[in-house]
Amino acid sequence: MMMTRSRIVAATTADATTLLNSNPMVIVHKQTQSQSHHILRSKKRSPIYSPVTSGRRSRSQAVKRTCNKNDNVGGTDLFVLSKSTTRSHSSSSNSSSSSGSSSSRSSSSSSTLSLLSSSSSSTSSTSLVTEEFSKLQINTNTDSSSSSKSTIVIPLTQEIDRLPQPGSLDAYRSNKNSVNLCLHGYSYEYVTTMKYKKIKWRCKEIRRAAKCGSKIYTGSNLGTDKMPVYQYIGSNNVCHSHDPDFDKQKLAIFNYQLKNTAESNKSIPPSKLINQLTTDMKLNDKQITMIPKVQTLCRKVHRARSRTLPCIPRSLIFDIPDNFSFTSSGEKFIVFDHLYLNRTKRIIGFASPLQLRKLFSSPLICLDGTFPIVPKCYKQLLIIQSIDATSYEATPVLYALLNDKKTYTYTLIFQALKRTAKQMQMKFSPNRIITDFEKSMITTVRKQLPTTIHQGCLFHLYQAMSKKMKRFNLWTYYKSDDNLHLFLKKVMAIVLLIPSLMDNAFELLQKEYLKNKKLKRFKESLTKFMMYVNKQWLKSDMRTMITFYEVKFKTNNWSESYNSALRRRGQQNHLSIWLFIQLLIFEETAVRMKHFHTLNGKINAVNKSVRDGVLHINQKIIEINKQLTDNEIRLDDSLIALSALFGLKYEKWRRERKKNKKRIKDDNVDDDLLVDNFIYS
Structure with missing residues (x-):
């Protein structure tokens, strides 16, 4: 006698309740091939288990499927949890009779728990049961002999863990410059922008074998293009079909931050940048083995920097782009640019209008050159500083790139400064100038500044x-x-x-x-x-x-200390011409900041120990x-x-050295006495 639909659902619900109380695990057949989804369509008002002949499969081919609010749980779809197709060796009569009572169903060695959802006219309770069972993906096949495939046991809590949960989002850009989000070990890619600036993101595994359909929603970007910031809003409540991969995410974030840091800090050596970023991100042993070789990462750093800088010139004849010709405030930064001696040598002077005004109005200036940080095609960087006798502070007011240290080169610099001062309706004639004892500099100062007192260091x-x-x-x-x-x-x-x-x-x-x-x-x-x-x-x-x-x-200790500070800021020897000019632009910004702080009363305290x-x-x-x-x-x-x-510090060192020598001598004498006493005792 055929059972009515309501009785079938009631019996199935009772069976499921018993199974939930007894089996807290989900048993899933293991399949080596990729997971696929199949839906068995059954005719209306047909029994749950239709008779199957010996030549046909006794069980329906079914796969794991996660049901959610977006899935269609109505209709006559039959969902069965399985990852392999099995052949039945039982008769069709036993299969049909098993649908009559729950005891005969549970006694079958190869039976599979299935749930037939009600039609659109079914009750709401039946739909709820259908949804819960399809979400839990239950399989009660406990007979290992009925299937040739092995099985794995997955806790029910794993499905809940795979649901998108609220949390902090880490954003990074891929190699194609698209924004990706990281949340609890899962990566998401941009889909579309919805109403009210709501953005939809989907799991990146949707195009791979996992076919993951999980999605999240965020607000609009709260940061910048290079450092995007998004806030989590919600998700579509679809569980991920794969496990999270924190190591892969950490590697992607590492590559992005390496590229971003290389573009923003162009003077840091690549090896130092890689080591510093690896330390800051606290990569573990597994993650360190996943990152490419150091040589590969260094090439990546150079490529990232080359995209933001012009090509490095191989000779002295090159044009300086506008973004390297002006200060951060938009003022002209190149004072003079002169090619001479049949275009084999070149002088470039850098100073802002503010620096030039300080230079031409200062009664005391210092001149000194530094060599390590200049580009390879140049000899030295001549730095002129104005000295404030009240605050005991020095301010760099001119940078000049030179190819040599000859008198003619220094003469060109002084003549260019005189012309610039005349154009600004000022005069370049300081009362005192402090330099080292370079012969070419001494000769130039005597000829170009005859009324200036030239003091050595x-x-x-x-x-x-x-x-x-x-x-x-x-x-x-x-x-x-x-x-x-x-x-x-x-x-x-x-x-x-x-x-x-x-x-x-x-x-x-x-x-x-x-x-x-x-x-x-x-x-x-x-x-x-x-x-x-x-x-x-x-x-x-x-x-x-x-x-x-x-x-x-x-002394001109200001020059020596500033040269040392400039080398530290450059962070490497022989910078490229573009990195070098960029460093000088940064230094001009510091001078301008110091100037306006002084005007507003933010004066640095005088170093009393030095002054006293x-x-x-x-x-x-x-x-x-x-x-x-x-x-x-x-x-x-x-x-x-x-x-x-x-020489006070040196005198102190000599006294300490004498004391140490005397102490060592006394210790050796005591050791000899101890040895003698030990031998003759």
């Missing part, structure tokens, strides 16, 4: 003397012998005397090393050194450059010279007193 003077000490084999003894150390420091202190007393001091020291028996073994080396000092530094034309009496600033040290040394020099002119002390005593004002 005390640090460079002592540096030159130290090099000669090493050349004449005096440096080793200078560190260890106290008598030689004191004598050489008195020679260096000559430049701190009043200019009229320098010659007398030199004659006094020349007689001293000839008569002093403690310096007799250094006589030959000292003779060469004293001849060098007299010939190189005590000439009449050099006297003004080495006179540091009553001079407030005796400078004032103390200057005051001591004046006092010692005054005592000498008043005949309160002798000339030799004044030299000893002046020699104690410089």
